[in-house]
Amino acid sequence: MNHHLLSIDNLSISFRTYRGVLEATHQVSLVVDAGETVGIVGESGCGKSVTAHAVMKLLPGDSAIYSSGHIFWDGRDIRSLDERAMNRLRGRDMAMIFQDPMTALNPVLTIGDQIEEGLRQHHLDRQEARQKALSLLREVGITSPERRLHQYPHELSGGMRQRCLIAMALSCEPRLLFADEPTTALDVTTEAQVLQLLKKMQAEHQMAVVLISHNLGVIAQMCRRVYVMYAGAVVETGRVEDIFDHPAHPYTKGLLASLPDPAHKDKVLTGIAGQAPDLFHMPSGCRFYPRCPRAMRICAHMAPPVYEREIGHTAACWLFCPEREVCHGSH
Amino acid sequence: MTPDDFAPLQEADKETLYVPPQKLRERGWQQMKHNKLALWGLGIVIIMTVIALFGPLLAPYSYADQDLTMANAWPGPDHWFGTDSLGRDLFVRVLYGARISLSIGLVASLINVCIGVLYGGFAALSGGRTDRIMMHIVDVLYSIPMLLYVILLMVVFKPGLINIYLALGIAYWLNMARIVRGQILSLKQQDYVMAARSCGSSTWQILRRHMIPNCVGPIIVTLTLSIPDAIFTEAFLSFIGLGVSAPMASWGVLASEGINSMRSFPFQLLFPALALCLTMLGFMFLGDGLRDALDPQNDKEGGR
Amino acid sequence: MALIDVHHLTKNFIVRTDWLGRPRNVLTAVHDVSLAIHSGETVGLVGESGCGKSTFARTVLGLYEKTAGTVLFKGQDVQQTDTAAVFHRQVQMIFQDPYASLDPRMTVEDIIAEPLRNYGICSSRIQLQQRVAQLLDEVDLSREAAQRYPHEFSGGQRQRVGIARALALEPDCIFCDEPISALDVSVQVQIVNMLQRLQKERNLAYLFIAHDLAMVHHLSRRIGVMYLGRLVELGDGDAVYHTPLHPYTQALISAVPVPDPHYRRQVCISGEVPSPLAPPPGCVFHPRCPLADERCKMEAPVLQEIMPGRMVACHHAGKEVR
Numbered sequence: 001m002n003h004h005l006l007s008i009d010n011l012s013i014s015f016r017t018y019r020g021v022l023e024a025t026h027q028v029s030l031v032v033d034a035g036e037t038v039g040i041v042g043e044s045g046c047g048k049s050v051t052a053h054a055v056m057k058l059l060p061g062d063s064a065i066y067s068s069g070h071i072f073w074d075g076r077d078i079r080s081l082d083e084r085a086m087n088r089l090r091g092r093d094m095a096m097i098f099q100d101p102m103t104a105l106n107p108v109l110t111i112g113d114q115i116e117e118g119l120r121q122h123h124l125d126r127q128e129a130r131q132k133a134l135s136l137l138r139e140v141g142i143t144s145p146e147r148r149l150h151q152y153p154h155e156l157s158g159g160m161r162q163r164c165l166i167a168m169a170l171s172c173e174p175r176l177l178f179a180d181e182p183t184t185a186l187d188v189t190t191e192a193q194v195l196q197l198l199k200k201m202q203a204e205h206q207m208a209v210v211l212i213s214h215n216l217g218v219i220a221q222m223c224r225r226v227y228v229m230y231a232g233a234v235v236e237t238g239r240v241e242d243i244f245d246h247p248a249h250p251y252t253k254g255l256l257a258s259l260p261d262p263a264h265k266d267k268v269l270t271g272i273a274g275q276a277p278d279l280f281h282m283p284s285g286c287r288f289y290p291r292c293p294r295a296m297r298i299c300a301h302m303a304p305p306v307y308e309r310e311i312g313h314t315a316a317c318w319l320f321c322p323e324r325e326v327c328h329g330s331h
Numbered sequence: 332m333t334p335d336d337f338a339p340l341q342e343a344d345k346e347t348l349y350v351p352p353q354k355l356r357e358r359g360w361q362q363m364k365h366n367k368l369a370l371w372g373l374g375i376v377i378i379m380t381v382i383a384l385f386g387p388l389l390a391p392y393s394y395a396d397q398d399l400t401m402a403n404a405w406p407g408p409d410h411w412f413g414t415d416s417l418g419r420d421l422f423v424r425v426l427y428g429a430r431i432s433l434s435i436g437l438v439a440s441l442i443n444v445c446i447g448v449l450y451g452g453f454a455a456l457s458g459g460r461t462d463r464i465m466m467h468i469v470d471v472l473y474s475i476p477m478l479l480y481v482i483l484l485m486v487v488f489k490p491g492l493i494n495i496y497l498a499l500g501i502a503y504w505l506n507m508a509r510i511v512r513g514q515i516l517s518l519k520q521q522d523y524v525m526a527a528r529s530c531g532s533s534t535w536q537i538l539r540r541h542m543i544p545n546c547v548g549p550i551i552v553t554l555t556l557s558i559p560d561a562i563f564t565e566a567f568l569s570f571i572g573l574g575v576s577a578p579m580a581s582w583g584v585l586a587s588e589g590i591n592s593m594r595s596f597p598f599q600l601l602f603p604a605l606a607l608c609l610t611m612l613g614f615m616f617l618g619d620g621l622r623d624a625l626d627p628q629n630d631k632e633g634g635r
Numbered sequence: 636m637a638l639i640d641v642h643h644l645t646k647n648f649i650v651r652t653d654w655l656g657r658p659r660n661v662l663t664a665v666h667d668v669s670l671a672i673h674s675g676e677t678v679g680l681v682g683e684s685g686c687g688k689s690t691f692a693r694t695v696l697g698l699y700e701k702t703a704g705t706v707l708f709k710g711q712d713v714q715q716t717d718t719a720a721v722f723h724r725q726v727q728m729i730f731q732d733p734y735a736s737l738d739p740r741m742t743v744e745d746i747i748a749e750p751l752r753n754y755g756i757c758s759s760r761i762q763l764q765q766r767v768a769q770l771l772d773e774v775d776l777s778r779e780a781a782q783r784y785p786h787e788f789s790g791g792q793r794q795r796v797g798i799a800r801a802l803a804l805e806p807d808c809i810f811c812d813e814p815i816s817a818l819d820v821s822v823q824v825q826i827v828n829m830l831q832r833l834q835k836e837r838n839l840a841y842l843f844i845a846h847d848l849a850m851v852h853h854l855s856r857r858i859g860v861m862y863l864g865r866l867v868e869l870g871d872g873d874a875v876y877h878t879p880l881h882p883y884t885q886a887l888i889s890a891v892p893v894p895d896p897h898y899r900r901q902v903c904i905s906g907e908v909p910s911p912l913a914p915p916p917g918c919v920f921h922p923r924c925p926l927a928d929e930r931c932k933m934e935a936p937v938l939q940e941i942m943p944g945r946m947v948a949c950h951h952a953g954k955e956v957r
Binding site: 290297 | 340362
């Protein structure tokens with residue numbers, strides 16, 4: 001059954017903290033096929049970054065607990081892989097770019113050194129590595145790459161740094177790229193450029209991209225399929241058109257209703273009442289029900305299963321329970 | 332599943348979470364409680380203080396009582412830490428030493444705080460050229476080895492307890508001045524100070540409401556960490572003969588006496604040195620713990 | 636008469652000084668900006684980071700000392716001491732970062748009471764507590780919040796506390812400096828809706844600063860666009876958003892990611908904002924501008940009214956970028 005490039009199956013991640021154990025993701029299932037762009041959207045603290053870091057095994061080893069689930073890479077469970085095997089996988093097969101390009105770059109090494117470092121681990125000699133680094137920088141649209149090779153991260157602007165990170169991530173031709181809020185720290189015009197670059201790179205290199213963002217606009221413009229996360233759980237998945245044109249889950253609907261519509265300026269935005277739960281005090285039942293405008297009695301004490309609305313469009317919400325539809329008919 | 336399950340939930344039926352308000356002090360204590368080292372530090376500091384205050388009152392001997400027949404006795408039931416070359420009970424002398432060493436640490440540090448807070452605070456608040464000149468002076472003073480400076484002062488002042496307080500106090504305020512200045516400069520940039528100004532608070536009100544309360548934490552931490560520094564410097568001064576004068580004894584004096592007979596009676600060095608080390612570690616751990624506990628923005632909950 | 640009328644405001648920062656404290660490097664954060672805010676209206680100010688929009692607001696409020704220009708409040712120069720006192724009371728501010736703008740050592744009650752105490756508005760402690768409770772009701776926080784500390788609240792709730800503090804003096808105008816950009820989308824709406832409700836109830840004027848263009852358009856009657864310290868376009872909100880005239884505004888609006896998978900972006904400008912320490916000569920936007928010609932490299936355009944209520948600073952205002 002595993003034809004997927006990456007398949008995450010019921011993954012739950014917890015963290016040990018001094019206030020106790022908190023569950024950052026709850027039974028997250030997610031698949032990524034080769035060459036496609038998948039979006040994970042959700043507000044802060046919904047577990048979208050944790051999921052990506054868990055796949056890359058970048059979570060702090062002393063406090064993170066993989067409490068359940070499996071991660072299949074190309075059909076192979078990588079939860080049991082040791083550090084060396086994981087290192088081979090990272091970089092060569094999957095790479096990651098981060099929200100803050102400044103902290104992801106080493107401030108005391110030049111851009112050239114940092115790109116070449118990755119390349120030379122894959123048996124390129126100095127000359128070849130330099131040539132490859134130059135062509136990579138050119139590819140990601142950096143002007144006068146010869147000069148940039150000798151510059152330090154602080155000499156570059158935010159957009160340039162993010163381009164360098166993309167160049168580094170691409171240096172080993174990964175099959176999957178995690179982009180964790182890659183444009184959140186950037187200005188809109190720079191954001192547009194970086195997104196365009198990501199799209200171009202994705203098409204040219206035939207790689208899969210998992211784009212993590214809180215910005216619905218970015219997701220709509222970039223992705224083919226979308227996972228909506230709330231409070232550590234996936235609440236809705238579907239093709240991007242499913243999610244944006246006919247959202248099913250009340251949370252997704254609320255998110256979309258939070259965005260102003262330029263054509264109807266006077267329309268009052270509905271948004272979502274209340275606020276995301278504290279991960280230490282998760283509501284029983286459905287995690288969204290305290291904020292949900294359509295909450296039902298059952299929502300308060302039982303977590304909803306995942307219902308398939310159409311092929312590939314699922315929502316975890318009691319509204320779509322077949323029995324409810326029967327009950328409703330009898331009312 | 333029944334139809335009832337799918338009836339709409341009334342707003343009032345939704346569970347609401349009530350978290351009782353938490354005082355800042357309680358929160359700090361919560362954080363301390365999870366820091367084992369800091370608790371050990373606190374314990375040591377408290378025990379040492381109690382010993383310094385009340386220990387000598389309960390002791391059967393005085394620090395100056397000599398019993399030449401019992402000179403250089405090894406530790407035993409009569410003399411728990413043994414006796415020195417003049418037959419004075421070492422346990423009692425270490426207890427007295429605690430009094431002197433701790434008082435030196437405390438008084439010298441308090442003098443530091445007074446000078447440092449006034450100097451650093453004034454520099455940071457006036458800003459501009461005044462600040463620059465005042466801080467250049469600190470830099471120049473910093474370039475003189477402090478120990479040398481203290482030794483010179485002690486030579487001028489003549490050894491004695493009060494003179495040690497003074498010498499250490501006026502030598503080690505530089506660090507405090509820098510920390511207070513840095514703290515106030517960064518507070519001046521804080522949005523909440525901006526907010527206070529935009530809603531009409533005067534400079535004095537900002538100082539009283541925002542600057543001082545937010546400086547207290549770092550000041551206490553620096554104070555806690557500078558106490559062992561002072562104790563140690565005093566020990567060194569006593570060690571080279573510039574400390575308190577006999578028959579009073581700080582831990583430094585005791586150690587320096589002990590070192591003469593280190594080969595034959597190692598316990599004479601061991602116990603004062605042990606007391607010194609324990610106290611130093613106690614203050615260090617406590618200071619580190621306080622640093623975390625006193626920072627209201629510090630949140631080690633690690634949620635994501 | 637405008638409530639607040641800013642004329643030719645300039646703010647320079649001295650970035651580096653020599654050892655005697657004489658300026659060596661000067662950064663012009665706000666360059667010759669004129670803007671009027673009328674009572675009861677929302678003026679949106681947009682631009683990318685470092686364009687000087689926050690500095691503009693803070694300089695108008697007197698939190699930074701202005702280098703040049705005048706600020707009139709109801710027609711009076713705020714440099715006069717009696718006008719200044721009224722101005723500072725009637726114009727309040729909400730800050731971007733709800734974590735940094737509340738003193739972590741003060742209870743919510745003390746935070747909201749600070750302006751009340753400054754102006755001696757409540758004579759007794761009970762009166763003060765009642766007023767704070769009233770303000771908490773106003774921003775939909777429970778009265779019980781008064782005894783809590785900022786760290787016990789979420790970002791949205793902290794921002795409500797900030798708004799309550801700004802409302803305490805019953806101001807005519809509130810400067811909102813990116814009040815929603817640190818918040819989650821669903822919480823942003825709550826704050827925006829609340830700001831709109833308060834505006835209706837109290838006839839408040841807002842200067843709403845943000846980089847989220849769609850939200851600024853949603854809220855504002857008029858929009859000003861800033862680039863590198865200059866105001867490049869100013870006009871009616873719908874007009875600026877739907878038919879931008881300055882090439883920068885066009886680029887900015889087309890760069891906003893639209894939450895509609897069927898939408899395709901048209902224009903995408905290249906390059907990045909130059910350093911404000913060394914702004915380009917002539918029109919500051921010319922290195923990135925698709926319409927730039929020789930004239931733009933030499934001569935800086937001035938903000939001109941090209942239609943009633945529509946100001947643009949561009950030699951080629953209105954030409955289409957394709």
